[in-house]
Amino acid sequence: MPESRSLMAFDFGDRWIGVAVGQEMLGRGSGVARLKARDGIPNWEEIAKLVETWQPDLFLVGLPLNMDDSETELCHRARKFARRLHGRYHRPAEMVDERLTTHEAKQDLFDRGETPDYAREGVDRRAAELILETWCAAQH
Template identity: 25%
Template sequence: MRIMGIDVGEKRVGISVSDLMGWTAQGLETVSRTEDDGWLRRIGELIREYEVESIVVGLPRNMDGSIGDKGKACEVIAEDLKQRFSLPVKLWDERLSTMAVQRTLIEADMSRKKRRKVVDKMAASWILQGYLDSQRRNTHD
């Protein structure tokens, strides 16, 4: 059973997918978020290609845990994905995921230009991996 992870940004959407066992997340690609629904069509293509059975969308929360405008926009997108693809969609707290990925890439001495190309799909992978790890912990408790 594969799970897709999505990091929704204002300009780009990072996409990741789990392995078949649901243990690890791999970044797939970054899609430009356009005014039309081309980016949603691409997500649909990836859902079919990887036989995705559920989706995890990063939910940006404020540091106090509240949900601001970006979080509310992600909730709307999550509901749209649920309706459009008839799949279960879960929201996952993504606080600091992009910052953590940026820090990792900077420590790896990656150039700013290269970081821009991979940060969104890596953030999606970070979000999905956190979700997968929590599911494994919950089944072993």
């Protein structure tokens, strides 16, 4: 039976970071924020507020691998972001293969008929939801 850990997932990017939360037992994510980042560096106070509000047991950070499994510079930055989450909030952080999540998120929003303005914001949140759901599916 799945555990009931609270999860917080991040779709890490240089300019924007999507955030989703969920319960491992349910296996579903809900997008809660799209945070501005500068060269991959977020406003840590905003993340602290989210951590305080949602009290996650585990952080999940998307790893943007190339289709041939090779790593990009963004992979190194995402790993660094995960280490900082762990160091600041003393909770484990795991990397999750996020290949094609942004593409899938865009398609999901298009299929729902979302407006272009919402879609721009919604993609990062939806990608974070997909990262969380991908991790949950791999656990069970």
